[in-house]
Amino acid sequence: MNFKQYILENNLGIINDEYSFKDITTIGCGGKIKCLYIPKSIEALAKAFKYIKEKNLSYFIIANGSNILASDSLHNEIVIWVKKLDYTYVFLENSIKISAFYPTIKLAYDLANLEYGDLSFLGGIPGTLGGAIYNNSGAYNDNIGNHILEVEYIDTAGQIKTISNSLCAFGYRRSIFHFIEGIIISATLKIEKIKTKELLEKRRKQRLESQPLDNKSMGSIFKNNPLIPSWKIVDALGLRGFRIGDASVSAKHSNFIINLGKAKASDILAIINLIETRSRLEFGINLIKEITII
Ligand SMILES: Cc1cc2nc3c(=O)[nH]c(=O)nc-3n(C[C@H](O)[C@H](O)[C@H](O)COP(=O)(O)OP(=O)(O)OC[C@H]3O[C@@H](n4cnc5c(N)ncnc54)[C@H](O)[C@@H]3O)c2cc1C
Structure with a gap:
C-alpha cells in the first residue's frame, strides 16, 4: 500500500497533486508538488507521520510558507501542509495553551484585544505559531522562545511528546526542531494581564513604512x-x-x-x-x- 492509499483508506485527510509551492508560500514561487497531504486532525496527522517514518518516506512540513523558498523543479517528497488544521486556545492558570496552527498575527491581536500578552512583537510576523517556534521568530528584541513554557509535538513514532522551554534550545532563529524530527502541535505560553493594543498598532505602522x-x-x-x-x-x-x-x-x-x-x-x-x-x-x-x- 502506498502513502496515498493509506491516507484514503484510513480517512486521514486529503491528498492533492494539483498544488505547486507557488500556491502555498508567501513568496509565490516553487515547483509542482507530487503529493500534498492535508491532514484532517491531529490524530490523523500522528498516524500519517508514523507511517511516513516507518516506511522511511521523505517529507517536508509546511504551515503558512512565510519563510520557505522551494526550487522550481518537481517535488517528489510528501509535503505535509498543516495550515488547514483547526486552531484554538485554552486559558490555564497564568498561562495559555495554543494550537500550533494559530495564525501569529491573529494571535497577537486576539490576545491584545483580551488585554493579555505581551505578544505584540508577533503582530507583524506572518505565519503560524508552529512556524514561529521552529524558527524562534522574533522582532523588537523579543522572540517566541521568551514566552514559551512548553511545546507539544508528534514524534517519529506518532506519539505526542511535551518538552519544556529549557530543552527547546531557543537561539537566534533556531530551536531544537532544527535538529530533531517532529511536528509541533501546540505550545503553552506564560501570560499576564497587560494592555498592548497601542504598541501593536504602532509596530504594525512601523512595519508598513519600512517593509x-x-x-x-x-x-x-x-x-x-x-x-x-x-x-x-x-x-x-x-x-x-x-x-x-x-x-x-x-x-x-x-x-x-x-x-x-x-x-x-x-x-x-x-x-x-x-x-x-x-x-x-x-x-x-x-x-x-x-x-x-x-
Ligand atoms: C513580510 C514578512 C515579514 C517577516 N518578518 C519576520 C520577522 O520580523 N521576524 C521573524 O522571525 N520572521 C519574519 N518573517 C518570516 C516568517 O514570518 C517566520 O519565520 C514565521 O514564523 C514562519 O511561520 P510559518 O507558519 O509561515 O512557517 P513555514 O514558513 O511554513 O515553515 C518554516 C519552517 O518551520 C517548519 N514548520 C512549520 N510549522 C511546523 C510545525 N507545526 N512543526 C514542525 N515544523 C514546522 C517548516 O518545516 C519550515 O522549516 C517574515 C516573513 C514575511 C513574509
Missing part, C-alpha cells in the same frame, strides 16, 4: 550578525533594487527579496548567491540565510 508588505516576500533573507545588519551589507554592495527577471531586492528594505509577478525560485537563488559571494569577497563577511530552502 515591502504589498509585495510577495519571505521576510528577511539573511540573519543579522552582531556587528552590522544585513541590509547595510546589501546596500554597501549597491544591490538595493537589483533585479533578475521578476525577482528583485526590495527598494524599501534591502534584506527582503520580492516577487514582482512571475519570479522563479532560480532567479531569487541567483540574487541570494550573488549577495553571499560578493559579501564574502568584498567584505570578508559570510552571510547566513534565515529562510529555509528546499
Whole structure:
C-alpha cells in the first residue's frame, strides 16, 4: 500500500497533486508538488507521520510558507501542509495553551484585544505559531522562545511528546526542531494581564513604512550578525533594487527579496548567491540565510 492509499483508506485527510509551492508560500514561487497531504486532525496527522517514518518516506512540513523558498523543479517528497488544521486556545492558570496552527498575527491581536500578552512583537510576523517556534521568530528584541513554557509535538513514532522551554534550545532563529524530527502541535505560553493594543498598532505602522508588505516576500533573507545588519551589507554592495527577471531586492528594505509577478525560485537563488559571494569577497563577511530552502 502506498502513502496515498493509506491516507484514503484510513480517512486521514486529503491528498492533492494539483498544488505547486507557488500556491502555498508567501513568496509565490516553487515547483509542482507530487503529493500534498492535508491532514484532517491531529490524530490523523500522528498516524500519517508514523507511517511516513516507518516506511522511511521523505517529507517536508509546511504551515503558512512565510519563510520557505522551494526550487522550481518537481517535488517528489510528501509535503505535509498543516495550515488547514483547526486552531484554538485554552486559558490555564497564568498561562495559555495554543494550537500550533494559530495564525501569529491573529494571535497577537486576539490576545491584545483580551488585554493579555505581551505578544505584540508577533503582530507583524506572518505565519503560524508552529512556524514561529521552529524558527524562534522574533522582532523588537523579543522572540517566541521568551514566552514559551512548553511545546507539544508528534514524534517519529506518532506519539505526542511535551518538552519544556529549557530543552527547546531557543537561539537566534533556531530551536531544537532544527535538529530533531517532529511536528509541533501546540505550545503553552506564560501570560499576564497587560494592555498592548497601542504598541501593536504602532509596530504594525512601523512595519508598513519600512517593509515591502504589498509585495510577495519571505521576510528577511539573511540573519543579522552582531556587528552590522544585513541590509547595510546589501546596500554597501549597491544591490538595493537589483533585479533578475521578476525577482528583485526590495527598494524599501534591502534584506527582503520580492516577487514582482512571475519570479522563479532560480532567479531569487541567483540574487541570494550573488549577495553571499560578493559579501564574502568584498567584505570578508559570510552571510547566513534565515529562510529555509528546499
Ligand atoms: C513580510 C514578512 C515579514 C517577516 N518578518 C519576520 C520577522 O520580523 N521576524 C521573524 O522571525 N520572521 C519574519 N518573517 C518570516 C516568517 O514570518 C517566520 O519565520 C514565521 O514564523 C514562519 O511561520 P510559518 O507558519 O509561515 O512557517 P513555514 O514558513 O511554513 O515553515 C518554516 C519552517 O518551520 C517548519 N514548520 C512549520 N510549522 C511546523 C510545525 N507545526 N512543526 C514542525 N515544523 C514546522 C517548516 O518545516 C519550515 O522549516 C517574515 C516573513 C514575511 C513574509
